Amino acid sequence: MYIMKKILYKLLILSMVVGAVSCQDMESVNTDPNNPAGVPSNMVMAGAEKKIMDYVYDNWFSGRQSLVYSQYWCQRNYTEEDRYQIRESVNNNYFNQLYTCQANLTKVIKLNSDPATALAMAKYGNNKNQIAAAKILKTWLYQVMTDTWGSIPYTEASKLDEGIYYPKYDDQTEIYKAMIKELTDAAAMIDVKEKAFLGGDRIFDGDALKWKKFANSLKCRLAIHVSKVDPNWKNYIAEALANGVFESNKDNAVYTYSKTAPEQCNFYRGYFEDMRNDFTISRPFMDILKGQTDTLNAKSHPWAGVQDPRLPIYTTSPDSIGMPLGIPSSSVESGMRTAAPNWKKNPPLCLNADFSVPLMTYAELQFILSEYNGFSVKEYKDGVRASIEYWSGLNGTTVGDAQMNTYIAAVSNNVNAEKVALQKYIDLYMNGTEAWVEYRRTGYPVQLLKPNEISCISGGETLKFTTLSETKGDLISRVKYPTNESTLNKEAFDAAVSKLQDKTNNYYSKMFWDVRTSTNQHPANK
Template sequence: MKKIIKGLLFASLLISVTSCKDLEEINVDPNNPTEVSTPAILLGAEKKVMDYMFDNWFSGRQSLVYSQYWAQRNYTEEDRYQIRESVNNSYFNYFYTSAGNLARIEAINTDESTKEAAAVYGKNENQIAVAKILKIWLVQVMADTWGGIPYSEAFNLSGGALYPKYDDLDQLYTSLLTELDQAIDMIDTDETAFTSGDNIYNGDAGQWKKFANSLKCRLAIRLSKVDSNWKTYIAEAVQSGVFTSNSDNALFQYSTSAPNQCYFYRGFFVEARNDFSISKPFVDLLKGQRDTLNAKTHPWEGVLDPRLSVYTSANADGDYIGVPYGVESNDLSSVAPGIDYAPDFSEGKPLAVQANFAVPLLTYAEVCFILSEYNGFSAADYKKGVEASIDFWNTQNVSVKGAASISEADKAAYVAAVTKTVNAEAVATQKYIHLYMNGTEAWAEYRRTGYPSTLLKPNENSTVAYIYDDKGNVTGTQILEFTTLSETKGDLPARIKYPTNESTLNPAGFEDAVAKLTDGTNNYYSKMFWDVRTSSVPHPANK
């Protein structure tokens, strides 16, 4: 198991400068260092990124509900695409702060006046490479959330870049691929990356190189419908070395000890907000149940996914019933009263809300699904992906909860059932199932592929509810639709609006970026350049 976090860390520094030498000496705080080691900066950045991205706000009220893994039990406004501007503003800033700290590691290991001292903690080039790799992972998530964002002129406040331009998304992707190649080329697998402070790979440069190549595959597959070079990028990554087993997975291991528990756990059991549950569309997909309310098909109807018991917990009757998705908060009480929707996470405590859950940044199973698509939807790679996913989640359950929940017999039966037909839908849907709890990537992949087709679209039927008379008696039933509170043009959100703070903090960049969006407005329906789906071609072929 990777090293557990041992304490709170400094994530950033504020250095005050005055013209008076005496005042400088008087105002030195012995309890706050003016210099922080690169391992401390790295671990601070790693933890803050994971805390902010995988929590009950950015994930719970945005990406996990957009990808329809979760639904809210009480207040469904975010499920229906009404974001909280305060949250949007805050997380944009949080991610940039963390990305800036990673850029700071690069600068410290590049500057002639600081690089020699920094080399005590690992070879300079390796530290630079690791910081670049994690920064690129983070910036891709940010870009796939908001669209074009400041990058080429960002992280240079000391150089006078007070109002960085917003890079166009296609140019930003090119920059990320270029930087990733630089990191891959400079990393020395015979040397330590970091002597301490790395909670993902414990300073193993070889593992970071595999992560970089696997991340290159993720970037490439996102471009598969718009860039004919995407296969070249993947071929280069495979040649250089990608993940080959679950032992390579990029995971951030949390602890059972406060304050270093997983933030999903903290949201439910420290902040006492049991607002979420697994959604009906996702539970029905895992149970092999077809959506009859919307006449949808199911790729493996009647086949029970063994990961269901890992992803969620059953109710008191032993049933798995997901919360209806996208209905108005006031209508939840009329949706089949008396049914015990599973899970009430406070009772069942499934894997993902355990204190020491290991958050996955990128896994071997995802790489297998990417390689299957790369190889023309190869059945062999696809099968490896399904098996690796089941093994990964089962092993996680053993590590965190102390018990396996998936038998080898159940795994074999399921794999046999879902590998009879291998095509674009099968690969994309199994990738979606595997990506549970990584809502940002699942949401992005839906926008690229249009799968899974089982997800609810706006104005489709969500569930059946009771109708009551004025005395509280049931007089009939009605079908409730999935209704939205923001315009998304009949689909899942294509992006999140730029934070409103940007209009005053970086007005020129903000206005230029918004002008390039559909209708020249800051909306939810302007598509990413890599999303080329249309109503006539909902699942475009790769280039």
């Protein structure tokens, strides 16, 4: 029964997927007779949401990439990805699959805007609201994609039906401008008195007002990303605030999985269906949560000695030592694995089958607003409180008011750029892509290990974080373009690579919003 249910589910999702890959030679593609033209738009949206979450929040794109790059996790056995050796087959697959997800969202927009189908689709939600929600989620996904690879196909992507088989790579600066405009336009077209979707929406259950708040909050995120390079960033945030943003944790954009197969979270499935035991909390993140200084690398902690109340929520065995990060697989010893939490035997919250993966939260917004207001204390404290309240109780560990107030008081002396960035980093746990963005944008947390810093001392031997790809002495700046693009979309690929540092497809070319220098840890906002 389980196998049959799983097969039927996959067939349903497959029937909703638009078989479109942005950078593939599609000149000889035939019409798929198994792709019905009359699929309800709310079901296309449901399939798109799940497919996006399954790919972004899984044990590869997140587990072996962004959660490792942001040093929340590291691997217990095979550490090559921790050290920036990326598998080309995986990179090719995710680039293609995420564009397929974009095509599905484009399908929702077209079904609700084409006069031939719009009237029929209105049965599943207000047409304009459906279009707006699809545009908002598209923007969220494009942000993940452009902040992973850099300049990518945007304006010409998902246009196979218009005869565009080889889409150009848009400059990331232009993609950001377009994304901010897309969010502004999407929020403006929403009618909050009407539902966005009548069923199928697992993020906001069709609530148009929450989709609008998400659009404006996401606009604030994009604005803070470009705050070092775009003098209009404060205007973007002011516009978003005037139009309505998240007001509490009730507005959080999260996708909640189910305990019922095949609807479980992919983190869970990686451990308990694929029967793997690859990951655990990293030592740098464990030290941050424990309030421990990194004596091996002479790094301070802004509130040394203060343990974070989220520690027993984020990981089981909170008294243990995190896994050394970035050491060769041959240097990993059984004692290191024993000293780190064994998540297979004692699963933490993120390995629950029905884990809620966060797209964006009210707490993140408060940290953005603190920076917007010159690193203000009020929004900083509101962010810390909102984060603890969000995570509290999700795994049975509840943080009481007294404990919360004591902690907030302890971490709120002399609020500055570093403290805001560090608390934001702690809150962004499991949202590895955004935490990775924030490190590249601000240089914080300084507690994260850089290449050639000491990871641990074992048996009298000093083991350092060593990389398998050149990153110019810092954390990885981007993921290389997939090799398939060099043959399937060669002209556009070559043009994009020519604009990278050293005119090579490398891991160290910075995003346009990353203007850090070795002597300027957190550049001033414009």
